[in-house]
Amino acid sequence: MVDVRGLVKRYDKVEALRGVDLAVRAGERFALLGPNGAGKTTLFSILATLRAPSEGTARVLGHDVVTGRDAVRRAMGIVFQEPAIEQRLSGRDNLLLMGLFYGLKTAAARQRATEILTQLGLADAADRPARTLSGGQRRKLELARALVSDPRILFLDEATLGLDVDSRRGFWAQVSLLAAAGRTVFFTTHYMEEAEVADRIALIDAGRIVALDTPRALKARLGGGVIRLQTDDDAQAREWLGAHGLAPEPGGQELMLVHADPAAVLPEVLRAMPIKVHRVSVNEPSLEDVFLKLTGRGLGGDAPVPAGPRAGGPNRGGAS
Amino acid sequence: MMRGIYAVMVLDLKRFWLDRARLIAGLAQPLLYLFVLGAGLGASSRLGGGDYQRYIFPGVLGLSLLFTATFAAITIVFDRQIGFFKAVLVAPVPRAAIALGKIGAGAAQAFVQGLIVLPFAPLAGVPLGFGETVELIGAMLLAAVTFSAVGVAFASRFSSTTVFPIVSNAVLLPMFFLSGALYPLASTPQWMQMAAHCDPVAYAVDLMRGALLGRFFFPVWLSLTVLAGVIAVLVAASVRVFNRGEDDSALGATKFNWRR
Numbered sequence A: 001m002v003d004v005r006g007l008v009k010r011y012d013k014v015e016a017l018r019g020v021d022l023a024v025r026a027g028e029r030f031a032l033l034g035p036n037g038a039g040k041t042t043l044f045s046i047l048a049t050l051r052a053p054s055e056g057t058a059r060v061l062g063h064d065v066v067t068g069r070d071a072v073r074r075a076m077g078i079v080f081q082e083p084a085i086e087q088r089l090s091g092r093d094n095l096l097l098m099g100l101f102y103g104l105k106t107a108a109a110r111q112r113a114t115e116i117l118t119q120l121g122l123a124d125a126a127d128r129p130a131r132t133l134s135g136g137q138r139r140k141l142e143l144a145r146a147l148v149s150d151p152r153i154l155f156l157d158e159a160t161l162g163l164d165v166d167s168r169r170g171f172w173a174q175v176s177l178l179a180a181a182g183r184t185v186f187f188t189t190h191y192m193e194e195a196e197v198a199d200r201i202a203l204i205d206a207g208r209i210v211a212l213d214t215p216r217a218l219k220a221r222l223g224g225g226v227i228r229l230q231t232d233d234d235a236q237a238r239e240w241l242g243a244h245g246l247a248p249e250p251g252g253q254e255l256m257l258v259h260a261d262p263a264a265v266l267p268e269v270l271r272a273m274p275i276k277v278h279r280v281s282v283n284e285p286s287l288e289d290v291f292l293k294l295t296g297r298g299l300g301g302d303a304p305v306p307a308g309p310r311a312g313g314p315n316r317g318g319a320s
Numbered sequence B: 001m002m003r004g005i006y007a008v009m010v011l012d013l014k015r016f017w018l019d020r021a022r023l024i025a026g027l028a029q030p031l032l033y034l035f036v037l038g039a040g041l042g043a044s045s046r047l048g049g050g051d052y053q054r055y056i057f058p059g060v061l062g063l064s065l066l067f068t069a070t071f072a073a074i075t076i077v078f079d080r081q082i083g084f085f086k087a088v089l090v091a092p093v094p095r096a097a098i099a100l101g102k103i104g105a106g107a108a109q110a111f112v113q114g115l116i117v118l119p120f121a122p123l124a125g126v127p128l129g130f131g132e133t134v135e136l137i138g139a140m141l142l143a144a145v146t147f148s149a150v151g152v153a154f155a156s157r158f159s160s161t162t163v164f165p166i167v168s169n170a171v172l173l174p175m176f177f178l179s180g181a182l183y184p185l186a187s188t189p190q191w192m193q194m195a196a197h198c199d200p201v202a203y204a205v206d207l208m209r210g211a212l213l214g215r216f217f218f219p220v221w222l223s224l225t226v227l228a229g230v231i232a233v234l235v236a237a238s239v240r241v242f243n244r245g246e247d248d249s250a251l252g253a254t255k256f257n258w259r260r
């Protein structure tokens, strides 16, 4: 479906991708997870034939994205990170026009627009200017736009950014239906629970794939559980733990410890550590923990609503 | 290819239709030239008031076509900044089709604007007989395509919406003033006549004037050849610019504003 080998992309100064290898299989839901600036959008824009690779190759459905550009364009649909609908035209007109751009005759394009709008539950809102739609409807319209070409593979670049939980659920319900119908879905997201539904996940950081596996296998890499502590003096606690044969994760904003058996060590730590502990939590490892373990940094933008940026995360690119 | 051109034109004309109020606003400029400047200058012109208005009517028609066509071309610069166009760029549409569609849509808009100015002809003392009107419409179509090609050839080289109007004014106004739209070229200084020979607007206006008033400055065959040549060259140039930008500068602008 997608086959990427040694992909490098350099902008003027930035090296956005530094040798990416990955393969997405037919019918798979594949997630690309990484902090802001990791290179996700860059990878998608290369796969979508908007940019040419600096080095390496990328194939979509067997077609090279440079030499087989038109074949790739015909075969895929993409939801961009930014809005890509003409806000002043109605949803129906947007889809109709897209149909024309994909070479359909007017009547066929109109029919296709109606089909998709009905399928996505947008029929009622289809005849108003797109700018009057709600955020959730607008993202659905983006999905509708991507479906006009009846693509065998869908790229979704943070397709649900900024939506509330309900709208996101609605959106992914649609995507699940599409995937169940045999379409391959390759997506990026900042929401962990969205990534969990993927068949496989690639973690990307600073232009490199740092891990690629099923969500379960990724989490199993950590083993056991994740202990988080809030203390009077995290730095000192970190040192103490280190000195007692426990290895807190370096970096991060909190004191975090991965251990095979938290229940066994925790009571002893709390009794013996000479630093006051305010709060303790023990969790199953999350994908975020995996990422932190692999890169020494958090994913950053995983907060449910991308409101004000949290401290840290040097590569944060704003709420984009 | 044809479907791509058609799709671009449908897109642009749909957006144009949303802005149809602009057609009325677009009347202000030509009418101002025709009835204010025309009346004022006409009073002191050797041609005399009524004669002068009749003389400049085709020129004012040219003005209207020229500015509408180039204004339509600005959408290229805007398009680079809106997402919808990115969706168009990942559709299997040849870039050349986008260039041609843009030229076609711009010409159509200019032509419609010109048609709206046309009914004012009798008020300016220009009688519209059937024969004249048919010839005039042919000339208007040719002028609209030429001016739209001028606009697109320019706009495709700009990525900034602030620079383009400045530059286009610096080019359009001289082209308009040198075209003999407002005064007979025959009575202008030598250098101006020379310059007019290099100005496509001059040929277009001359054709329209000839159609209406039966007086030509350039031989008709020369005007037709020059305009056809200009269209061919500019279309080729625009297609080249659009084709060039497959990567980071999609659509050939120096910087495609990918991240806004």
Ligand SMILES: Nc1ncnc2c1ncn2[C@@H]1O[C@H](COP(=O)(O)OP(=O)(O)OP(=O)(O)O)[C@@H](O)[C@H]1O
Residues within 6 Å of the ligand: A011, A012, A014, A015, A016, A034, A035, A036, A037, A038, A039, A040, A041, A042, A043, A081, A317, A320, B258, B259
């Ligand atoms: N057109 C461009 N010119 C120069 N640098 C760019 C360009 N586009 C992206 N970059 C840089 O390339 C790097 C990767 O950007 P990219 O948009 O691919 O990240 P991302 O993973 O999509 O991030 P986000 O989660 O914020 O969307 C960043 O450092 C970014 O600043």
Ligand SMILES: [Mg+2]
Residues within 6 Å of the ligand: A040, A041, A042, A081, A157
């Ligand atoms: Mg991105």
